[in-house]
Amino acid sequence: MLKKINPFNITKAVDLSTEEIESLWIDVAGGDADAVFKPTSLMPLLILGGKGSGKTHWMRYYSFPLQLFRFHSREVRPLEGLREDGYIGIYVLLGGLNFERFRGRGQSDELWRGLFEYYFELWLTQEIVQTLCSIKSADSGLTKYEPSVCAEIQKLFSDPPASSLLTFKELLEWCASLQQELDYDINNVLYSGRFTTRIRATRGTLIFGIPKLLSEIVEEFRELTFSYQLDELENITEGQQRYVQSLIRERKAPATFRIGSRLYGIKTHETYSDDEINREGSEFKQIVLDHRLRQNSEQWDDFADQMVLRRLQVFGALTERSVSIRSIEHIFENPDLSRDSDVVFKMIGSPPPGTGRHFDRLLKVLKEGLAQGRAPGISSQRDIERIAKAVELPGHPVLEKINMLTLYQGWYRNHSLPKLADQIAVQAADFTAGKSKGAYATRVQHYSSDMVAQLLRDEGKQIPLQFGLKNFIRMAEGLPRTLVVALRNIWDLAIYNEREEFIDRISKEDQANGLLDTAEWFMQTMRKPGADGTAIRTAIERIARLFETNRFADKPVECSLLGFAVLERELTDKTQSLLQVSEQRSFLIRTTREEIDRNSQERLAKFQLNATLAPKWSLPIARRGIVKFSPGVVDIIFDPARAGDFEDFHKSWKAKMTAPFFGGTRKQEAQTTPSLFEPDE
């Protein structure tokens, strides 16, 4: 039982308190996060990931405020704790200082660059001096070093203060006043036309100089790594990133960097150091958080389970002191939608034998086929009735749908329908009698989910069919925030709809509606502004519509279709670029296993639609089906201006899967050669 509290309300790590960051921390690397983050390593690390992949949580976890929190818990003096940790994390959010100000207004780029570099030096200096203040207030052991540290820091400035500053506090105030002067100049340069600020430190003087002198003066800092943790690199301009890259290249021990950025946030690896380019492995290492989790589903499942449990505990949603993840899973209503359960039969109104919307559809297309001469082997109404009778399996609507699918597949190949229906009846009888191998069994295994979706949609029950925590974890695609948002939405609904004081069951309707809300949120929050954003949104919606058409067709080209393959290098440059952005924004997931094209023997890139979006179009979440699209079709999909071409393609795509014509015209024979706009099967 759960209290009516939503433990998933906070979805961003920046909104969590120090204590919450600590208590919600899950060691994603299976007990050895330090081996991934390597906080003591001097090698700079880029921590990349999609929006909501956990970058900020990682970086804040290794920042000084969290270290201090842990020292208190361990009852260790900060200086001693830092010595034991071997590092100190100086965390800053790059988006916080409005770096857009450093350009234009009648001043040269060179001037702005110089000012930005100085500003950045001052900013990080204040962060490190502030950290020293915090250490001093918690550990008097630092006091004896204070005068000499202050004196040495002042010497790093080309124009030190008039009178010597003896305490960290005084030093901090002086640095803040220098930054204020600079802010004033920057804000008023449009009116004044000139700068009065004098630059007192060149690139790296303070950023690298201060850690060096601290390690020389403070005994406990002798072996310490000073880790500047710069988060949200995507929020600064390319030129400013080039400066950060220069710092990475020119870094001096004991300082180093941990840099957090979205996948699309790295605008350059170029530096101002002789225009050299930083390269992975030599100047920096990088990890992509969501890729790591996606590639190791076991690790992701385990991480997600722990994250859910921890949230429930930390935010006080549990009524019992300890619960297992299994008992949490049981809270979610999870109807058995398998072929041998009677849930689906009941959900479609328990139709009498040979009736129901699926039979209505079959009879309609058989009649139409007969009238148009497009139903092989059928010459009378009696034949139609015989076929309908042959595919009947009362009480087993999913298997009846499998029978009909088999019939449609044979129909597409111009097989005699009465003969085929007889064969299907035999295969179905064998299968229900326990024969679990062969083509029929494979078809059941592959298509059951699609057939359940069809049966329910025919009854007007257009709800997502993903229930239970395991499915939500799968759908989040390695993005912790996506999972948290899905659970927040589901919990909100459960609380809203609960009559009792406690929640002991989360209904399938609440789960379904929560997932629909999450899909909408995902479309909104992940999108890119501007024309490219529109193109990507259009493309994702088009791909989803094609997959939806396939899922609800008489004869789908693929079972559980959620992905496509394409010869990437044949795409236009624009499409390639949009495809890349779609991937960076997590709308599409590039699957690691490439496919060899049968004709050209070339490697095809494979992409899967993010499963979070699946409920919006009633799509499956299993990564089973992949359809091959020609490069020309993908170019159409990604070009919003080619709406007409896309609709033509969609029409032909749908027609090919629809009885009785399967893409042929009324007078043509069944079409067997794919047209330009048809997918390869």
Added chain:
Amino acid sequence: MYDVESLKRKIRRLNKAVWEERVPGPTLSDWLECFQSPSRTGVDEQLQMLYLLSNFLYFGNLEIRHLLRVLFAEFCRVPLIEAVRSENGDTVDVDVIDDLYQKALARTRFLGVGNPSESGVHLLYYFRQENLLPSCLFINHIQLPGMEGAKPEDTSEVDRYIFLDDLCATGDQVSDFSRLVVTKMRDAGSTAQVCYHPIFATTRALARIASAGRFDEVASVAEFDDTFRCFAPESRFYKNVPPPIDRAQAEAVAHRYGSILCPPNPLGYKDTQLALGFSHNTPDNTLPVFWEQPNTKIPTWKPVFHRYPKY
């Protein structure tokens, strides 16, 4: 295209963001259960009523308090300052304006319409808080000119009386009230300005009160014209709405249940047809299907919004 699920989603969001969580899921379900889907005539009553509910205008505590600030600014502070400036050669001297404004405000009194237990009077407390007014500017009806409890100093030092109200939907209440109170004030020879300022009013009611001529000034903060009447031909709720949402069907449903629940006024008091609620109450001008309690004819009825009736 509206369907039950998308409307429920909208209502859920409204409930969280605007309706102060007055309509939790079970309340909505219980209310919906009172309607048929579909009815014997084939009308999806639940869908029609859900759509209507999704257009319900709710003003919570914060909104009412804000509107009271607007009311004071619009109908008291600004006119007083304008008068001060105009009487002093359009001065821009802030000290002069402030001094004279304070004096003018001190010669103003605020009252509620109706007796002390009614909503017009209950607003005065919030009105005073929100506009940082001294309590001496608020008086009882018996202190008005012509009333038994009035003292000479109570009336001679006042230039204007401002009567506040939450809603003036038909004008019946304020008409009765003004006939008794304002007429007496005039008969007693009061020359003070007498104003009536509800937060909300229908265009029809405002016109009616103004034409009666008892008040010197009649105006509301928000005015509801006929487009706010749920089933008026010009109803804003049914403008360019695609089927299956249908104004005539919805009216028939609201009328059918309203006739059983509240026979004299099936579509709200004197056919006002509003879909309006406040944090402090739901007016009887709102469709009874939203607020009316069960009766012997429909004992299982459950309203979606609560109304505290006036006896």
